[in-house]
Amino acid sequence: MNIRRPRRQPRENIVPMINVVFLLLIFFLMTAQIAPPEPFAVELPSSDAGTDPASQTTLHIDATGLPGFQGLTGAPAMELLIELREKDAPLRIRADARLEAARLAALLGELTEAGFFRVEIMVAG
Template sequence: MRRARTRSQREPTIALINIVFLMLIFFMVAGTLAPPLEADVRLVETADLEGIAPPDALILSADGTIFYRGEVLRDAGAFVERLPSEDATVRLVPDRALPAERLVAIAAHLRAAGADRVMIVTERGLK
């Protein structure tokens, strides 16, 4: 009589690990959000493009001067008084050289004066 072979007990988690690993590989290959640019495509450069601010925005110069439609405002609170009461959204277009502390202080002053939202208009670039 032959002795019965004892089977080794394999862990059932090995199969699960294999499936998860295969799913990971599948999603890494198939999950590309955007195809890469062609190697010979050169993007348009807009460094010399003159941009214009939205007409209803406050312009902040590098020294902190506030402009609205070409005129200098004494402070940011004077602008909030002109806004319609139902939508008090303020758009700020800061100069690149304006210190961040000054920008935050002006935004806080606008909120304290009654602005519902303060939006900062920036330039978006593709890098």
């Protein structure tokens, strides 16, 4: 008696597809730019000039003059900002549009004393 086993259909190899998906995942993780969250919402003043700032260090200032940097607010934020200061790198300031100009001018004086000589003030375009 001759008993034949039914032949199994050959399965498709999914290893190449898994490799491609894995490589795409690595590519997107390596090229993604993850930005830290802003410490508080800031409404920017408007401007007609259309230049993009070059700096990556951003100091946030709310309408009351409270500074924020990398999740910290107040004096600890300023201390961390001064500690992480890069030589000759501009500092980007995102100040609320309702911030008084006198408070901003005083803050700019404090930043100059701390060693920040290049400052870029962000405005809405």
